[in-house]
Structure formats: structure tokens, C-alpha cells
Amino acid sequence: MLTLGDLNRATLARQHLLDRHKGDVADVVHRLVGLQAQEPRPPYLGVWSRLAGFARDDLHAALHARTLVRATMWRATLHLVTAADFAVFRPVVAPMLAAAARRFEGIDFDAVVAAADRLLAAGPMTFNELRPRLLEEFPGGYDRALGYAVRMLTPLIMVPTEDRWSFPRESAFGLPGIDLEPAGVETLIERYLAAFGPATPADVQTWSGLRGLKRIMSGMDLERLTDFTGRELYDLPDAPRPGGDVPAPVRFLPDFDTLILGHADRTRVLAEEYKGLVATKNLRIKAVYLVDGFAAGTWQIKRTGKRAKLLISPFTSTSPDLLEEEGLRLLAFAEPDAAPSLEVVDGS
Incomplete structure (x- = not known):
């Protein structure tokens, strides 16, 4: 049986919050399956709290090299992810994003996506620039709905600048220039458990925004554990579980940190x-x-x-x-x- 302390320390170990990771910035972002990036500064602070010897220019350079990208991903929110993870997981979350877009009715989504692809092929735009152009294509439409549909349905990345935290308050979006090669949902679940486990299907669903994961996880070759409340948890057989008595240092986490948002039941932290x-x-x-x-x-x-x-x-x-x-x-x-x-x- 896993105690609350056991769950806490297992998750902190995988989040590199017991010991800072020794490696490069892309490696730690990969290990976390991304960091929420609703605002420009928090991902920098989230990486700083987890990566030994991290310098601001390391993340800035990775964004400009497109090793890392800022894009709409988990829970239909902006995240900092590796370009490789964007390529394999953006198609996995596409059905969830499409469902979010359907909150607006009366939109020809295929036509809107085609128009956005054509307009953005000429160069990146902010959504304040893109929405009027879309209205020219779809007179009488609701500009916010058109923009939201593009944000959900078109794979886009935010274009970094020379601003202090790599993005201005109003950022431009552009076509990624990255070939999408979908991975299986099972791969996503394994990556989640490596960063957040042990966990329930509800935890994975809360973090990702995907649904119907209990059936998939029950069919995977995962370890089954029980916590102090009697819940069944899933985990990778070789994932670290250091025990609840391992010392945990003081750590400062930014707004919207992935650790706080990573589970349906947040009581482990x-x-x-x-x-x-x-x-x-x-x-x-x-x-x-x-x-x-x-x-x-x-x-x-x-x-x-x-x-x-x-x-x-x-x-x-x-x-x-x-x-x-x-x-x-x-x-x-x-x-x-x-x-x-x-x-x-x-x-x-």
C-alpha cells in the first residue's frame, strides 16, 4: 500500500523536484511531457526549479532553434513541449481539440482550417491580425469563434521573439513546419506515468483532456498498486518510488505549474x-x-x-x-x- 508520502515522493522524483536534473533544457521538458505555458515567464521558472545549472538563454535558444515549441496541447491549453513530442502527440489530442471547437455551431470547420492554412502560409500572425482576415473570408461570422476554431483545429506554434521571456504579451502564431507522426495513446499514457505516476485513469484524463482511458489502461501491461484510500493506481514497473521518508527540499513553482495541474486528485501535493x-x-x-x-x-x-x-x-x-x-x-x-x-x- 502506498501512503500519501509515498505518492508525494514518487511524483516529486519524476518531476525532478527532489534532485534537479543534470542535462539540457530539452531533456527535462521531454521528461515532463511539457510545461503549461499560458504566459511566457512560468515555463522558464518551472524549468529553473527542475534543472541544474539552467540559464535563461538555454530555453531562449531552444525555442528559436525549434527544439522546443509553445503550442496548444494538453487540455486545449498552451504548453511548452519538445518539437518531437509536438509531432507525435498533437495528432493524439486532435479529437479532443476538435470537440472543443464544436462548442460553436454553424461553422464550416473544414473551410475555416483551409483558409487559415492559406493565410498563415504567407507568414505568422497574431490572432488580432488573423480574425479580421477570416471575417473577410466568412462574412457575417463571429470572429472569436472563427479564431478559436483555428486555434483548436490547426496545428500552430507561437513564434518566439527577442523579448525577455521569448514572447511578447500578444504573440504571433505560425505554421510549425513539423511533420506530424502520431504515436499511440498507450505511448502517451506511459510518458504521463513516467512524469506523474503512480496515477489513476482519471488523473491521466484530467491532465491530458482525453477521455475513455480507463479501458485502454486496463489492457496495458502496467503495474497495479493500491493507495492509502484503497484506490487502484497504475504505474510503470521500473518507475522510481523512493518512499515517503526521503527528504524533499524547498522548491518554488510558478503559476500554472504542471505539478499542481497534473492529477484529478491533487492531494499528493x-x-x-x-x-x-x-x-x-x-x-x-x-x-x-x-x-x-x-x-x-x-x-x-x-x-x-x-x-x-x-x-x-x-x-x-x-x-x-x-x-x-x-x-x-x-x-x-x-x-x-x-x-x-x-x-x-x-x-x-
């Missing part, structure tokens, strides 16, 4: 009583820090002139001394030209 302090009503997932492997509070950086302050909002009493070393390292990465400080504040 986020206690139920704190869930409302992390997930906001407008669907934002706040940045959290981990103490002894579990989310112990939220954080944000406040920059004023040449000073950067790390504001800590603990769920329970937390000693600033416990957080200072890693917190100052975070500030040195995120705001390298600012004088750093740390402050504990009330509320989350």
Missing part, C-alpha cells in the same frame, strides 16, 4: 483545505512553494525600481529562514539586475 487558496475563481493557478514536498504557501515577485521582493503568503506558520536560500536563488534568476529581499505577508 496540495492539501484539500488549501485548494481554494491556489486555484482562483477565474481559473488562475497561483505560484506555490513546497515544504517537505507539499504546497505550503503562495508567492509572487514585486519589482520596484532596482529592488525585487519575494512576497511569501504561507498557509501555515513558515519560518522565513527555511525559505530564504532557495527564495533568493529564485530572485537571482528571475530578476538578476535587482537587489533581492524576502517578506512574509498575510493572506494568499
Whole structure:
């Protein structure tokens, strides 16, 4: 039987949050099957928390070389993934994305996709640029629905720039120039378990947005485990499960981090009583820090002139001394030209 601590440490080990991975940036993104990238900065901080010796320019260069891409993937949201994973898994999530597009009625989806392919063949565009062009093709249409259909149905990547976090607030999308070669759903499940397991089919479905996975997983050659609540979990036979007594260092995770979003049941890292302090009503997932492997509070950086302050909002009493070393390292990465400080504040 797996205890809560066992589940926590197994997942942290696979997420490289017990020991930072020693390798390159593409390798760690591959191992995580991507990082959520709704905003430009969080993937940088997510990689920083997991990769030893990581420098900002490493990710910036990988994006410009298209070794890594930022694209609509899991749960129909933007993710940072390797170009290789985009090629094999974008077709796997295509039915889920098509179902999302069908929330709008009265659209000739095939015609919209063909028009978008033709328009974007001339060069990348922001959606504020693309939507008026689509309206010229489909007079009387709803521009937001047309844009959403393109985002869901057309494999696109965001075009990196020389901005600090590689993308401006309003980014251009372009055709990827990557040949799509679909993998099997079983491959996706195995990759998920390698990064997030042990897990239930509901966990995989919550993370990916795909449905009907219980039947597939029950037919795979996976190890069956039981947790402290009696649930059946699936896992890879040789995946690391270091045990709940293994020490876990303080780690700072960014907004929308994949660890917080990776399971239907988040209690392996986020206690139920704190869930409302992390997930906001407008669907934002706040940045959290981990103490002894579990989310112990939220954080944000406040920059004023040449000073950067790390504001800590603990769920329970937390000693600033416990957080200072890693917190100052975070500030040195995120705001390298600012004088750093740390402050504990009330509320989350």
C-alpha cells in the first residue's frame, strides 16, 4: 500500500523536484511531457526549479532553434513541449481539440482550417491580425469563434521573439513546419506515468483532456498498486518510488505549474483545505512553494525600481529562514539586475 508520502515522493522524483536534473533544457521538458505555458515567464521558472545549472538563454535558444515549441496541447491549453513530442502527440489530442471547437455551431470547420492554412502560409500572425482576415473570408461570422476554431483545429506554434521571456504579451502564431507522426495513446499514457505516476485513469484524463482511458489502461501491461484510500493506481514497473521518508527540499513553482495541474486528485501535493487558496475563481493557478514536498504557501515577485521582493503568503506558520536560500536563488534568476529581499505577508 502506498501512503500519501509515498505518492508525494514518487511524483516529486519524476518531476525532478527532489534532485534537479543534470542535462539540457530539452531533456527535462521531454521528461515532463511539457510545461503549461499560458504566459511566457512560468515555463522558464518551472524549468529553473527542475534543472541544474539552467540559464535563461538555454530555453531562449531552444525555442528559436525549434527544439522546443509553445503550442496548444494538453487540455486545449498552451504548453511548452519538445518539437518531437509536438509531432507525435498533437495528432493524439486532435479529437479532443476538435470537440472543443464544436462548442460553436454553424461553422464550416473544414473551410475555416483551409483558409487559415492559406493565410498563415504567407507568414505568422497574431490572432488580432488573423480574425479580421477570416471575417473577410466568412462574412457575417463571429470572429472569436472563427479564431478559436483555428486555434483548436490547426496545428500552430507561437513564434518566439527577442523579448525577455521569448514572447511578447500578444504573440504571433505560425505554421510549425513539423511533420506530424502520431504515436499511440498507450505511448502517451506511459510518458504521463513516467512524469506523474503512480496515477489513476482519471488523473491521466484530467491532465491530458482525453477521455475513455480507463479501458485502454486496463489492457496495458502496467503495474497495479493500491493507495492509502484503497484506490487502484497504475504505474510503470521500473518507475522510481523512493518512499515517503526521503527528504524533499524547498522548491518554488510558478503559476500554472504542471505539478499542481497534473492529477484529478491533487492531494499528493496540495492539501484539500488549501485548494481554494491556489486555484482562483477565474481559473488562475497561483505560484506555490513546497515544504517537505507539499504546497505550503503562495508567492509572487514585486519589482520596484532596482529592488525585487519575494512576497511569501504561507498557509501555515513558515519560518522565513527555511525559505530564504532557495527564495533568493529564485530572485537571482528571475530578476538578476535587482537587489533581492524576502517578506512574509498575510493572506494568499
